[in-house]
Amino acid sequence: MSVQTAARPSSAGAGTPAPLKFRTPRLRSPRTPGSRRSRRSLALTLLMGLVLLYSLAPLFWLLVNATKTQDGLLNSFGLWFDGDFALWDNIARTATYDGGIFLRWFANTVLYVVLGAGGATFLAVLGGYALAKFDFPGRKAVFAVVIGAVAIPGTALAVPTFLMFSQMGLTNTPWAVIIPSLISPFGLYLMWTFAAEAIPTEIMESARIDGASEARTFFQVCLPLLAPGIVTVLLFTMVATWNNYFLPLIMLKNPDWYPLTLGLNAWNAQAGTAGGEAIFNLVITGSLLTILPLIAAFLLLQRYWQSGLSAGSVKE
Amino acid sequence: MTMTSPQVVPRAGAAGPAGRTSRRASRRSWAGWWFIGPFMAVFALVFLAPIAYSIYLSVFRNQLIGGTAFVGLDNYARALGDPQFWSALGRVSLFLAVQVPVMLMIALVVALALDSGRLYGKSFFRISIFLPYAVPAVVATLMWGFMYGTRFGLVGNINQAFGLNLPSPLSSELVLASIGNIVTWEFIGYNMLIFYSALTVIPKSLYEAAEIDGAGQLRVIAAIKLPAIRGAIVVATIFSVIGSFQLFNEPSILKSLSPNTISTYFTPNLYAFSLSFSGQQYNYSATVAIIMGLITMAIAYAVQVRGMRKER
Numbered sequence: 001m002s003v004q005t006a007a008r009p010s011s012a013g014a015g016t017p018a019p020l021k022f023r024t025p026r027l028r029s030p031r032t033p034g035s036r037r038s039r040r041s042l043a044l045t046l047l048m049g050l051v052l053l054y055s056l057a058p059l060f061w062l063l064v065n066a067t068k069t070q071d072g073l074l075n076s077f078g079l080w081f082d083g084d085f086a087l088w089d090n091i092a093r094t095a096t097y098d099g100g101i102f103l104r105w106f107a108n109t110v111l112y113v114v115l116g117a118g119g120a121t122f123l124a125v126l127g128g129y130a131l132a133k134f135d136f137p138g139r140k141a142v143f144a145v146v147i148g149a150v151a152i153p154g155t156a157l158a159v160p161t162f163l164m165f166s167q168m169g170l171t172n173t174p175w176a177v178i179i180p181s182l183i184s185p186f187g188l189y190l191m192w193t194f195a196a197e198a199i200p201t202e203i204m205e206s207a208r209i210d211g212a213s214e215a216r217t218f219f220q221v222c223l224p225l226l227a228p229g230i231v232t233v234l235l236f237t238m239v240a241t242w243n244n245y246f247l248p249l250i251m252l253k254n255p256d257w258y259p260l261t262l263g264l265n266a267w268n269a270q271a272g273t274a275g276g277e278a279i280f281n282l283v284i285t286g287s288l289l290t291i292l293p294l295i296a297a298f299l300l301l302q303r304y305w306q307s308g309l310s311a312g313s314v315k316e
Numbered sequence: 317m318t319m320t321s322p323q324v325v326p327r328a329g330a331a332g333p334a335g336r337t338s339r340r341a342s343r344r345s346w347a348g349w350w351f352i353g354p355f356m357a358v359f360a361l362v363f364l365a366p367i368a369y370s371i372y373l374s375v376f377r378n379q380l381i382g383g384t385a386f387v388g389l390d391n392y393a394r395a396l397g398d399p400q401f402w403s404a405l406g407r408v409s410l411f412l413a414v415q416v417p418v419m420l421m422i423a424l425v426v427a428l429a430l431d432s433g434r435l436y437g438k439s440f441f442r443i444s445i446f447l448p449y450a451v452p453a454v455v456a457t458l459m460w461g462f463m464y465g466t467r468f469g470l471v472g473n474i475n476q477a478f479g480l481n482l483p484s485p486l487s488s489e490l491v492l493a494s495i496g497n498i499v500t501w502e503f504i505g506y507n508m509l510i511f512y513s514a515l516t517v518i519p520k521s522l523y524e525a526a527e528i529d530g531a532g533q534l535r536v537i538a539a540i541k542l543p544a545i546r547g548a549i550v551v552a553t554i555f556s557v558i559g560s561f562q563l564f565n566e567p568s569i570l571k572s573l574s575p576n577t578i579s580t581y582f583t584p585n586l587y588a589f590s591l592s593f594s595g596q597q598y599n600y601s602a603t604v605a606i607i608m609g610l611i612t613m614a615i616a617y618a619v620q621v622r623g624m625r626k627e628r
Contacts, residue, residue: 123355130349
């Protein structure tokens, strides 16, 4: 942090930097444990336990039923395990069914997430940084357009986007899913409010005075400060891309390019078609396998994304 | 945030208000466009161009004889007189009026409970209630759909075990409420997190002042916490309104489990989707989508104006 120590004297010498929006420092003192606000309440905990039960019971149902055979699904109580434990067998069958198409869907989803959510995060970080730290011509217009765009239903754009992409020959290719995933107005907004608070303008001033280019100032000085915000945006764009259903639904015909969500729905719908084999146990096991990576990511990274969220997202 | 301890920067006495404005003007440069440029380029391709194209599509009609013809606002007139469109709009409005308040109230109560510091196992609550947000709508709907089902669903189980005759959640009377339950389940945690993050940044000095004044918990909630997070409540309401009007995934997936109770025009989006992808009526579909976009924006704007006006 030699930059930071160098920053203050030089920026003070150069005069006061232009004040930017959202820069009001907030006093935040840790909650003192001895105060009367820390009294725990059993009644409140029990009441919240109801919401907890509501949130977790379906996930428990999924876990329990992923251990059942097709027969067991039909003949045993939904919220408890059946006699024979078929989880490993179900996982093996999910992975190998129909020539291992599930693994292909999994790989597709990973591809869409890496390029789509990764790209969306990168663009949101660059853009949020620009909105927070630069005064450029058209800044207000950019703000108005992007905020307005949030209110436009994604499905209102779907038909024209589909027609446009099909004229460009992009439908039924991964690009049709990846390119629209690159834009996350919510990510841009999060990053903007976060960058406004996390990067002291003085640091940028001093880097410039030391002769750093804008790119160098951004990558070497500012980017490290943005880390918790980046993790937060990345998790939210990851969820959006991993869970996306509508966009691939209209863009993709070939099951080889399906993401997991579309594939699972196709498996489920298979039971309803003439001569289709009902594979509900594989749908359920596949669903469990689909949500595990995201749940793991949220649990492992919770410290980072929660600090990123409360530091930036929803302050007025 | 551990990285940004608020630091007091010594202000140089020479920089008066006049100096400041001139500095600011000289700093105004195009440099920011190097950073916002890539976002805006892709944004133009996937947001602005489709909107423009959508408007273009909505004023044409593709006729069997004579090809594409300019028809002005005919498509809009047709939509306004279309009973299927109105039935879809009425359904999502009813959905919105019931589901959004229920979901936001639960989320708000949970957020306030977490913030009160009176819960045992607070972080366990926070992360567990948030988890459903990580579950794709497809998986959530399949999961709930199976549970709703009478074959290996919980309703069937309960009926069997207790000899009851509970109505099927997938019946045409209950299916909208059942969808509401799925959406509520998915988003309580997300909204809770928005509220909770806003609550954590309320300056603690306010609570101390309230304590000195002898205010109780409920009074603190009513007089300090709720007004302080009004912005977050407005944001969450707007997102929820937009979400309700865009309702698509849950009914579209439930349709395969319960084909007879969910029509192709169950929600406006489902209607627009069926018009294009089963009916090839791209022009009319674009019109329906634009009308929904306008209604959504109008209501989101109204929520915002109303929410912010009360504050001042």
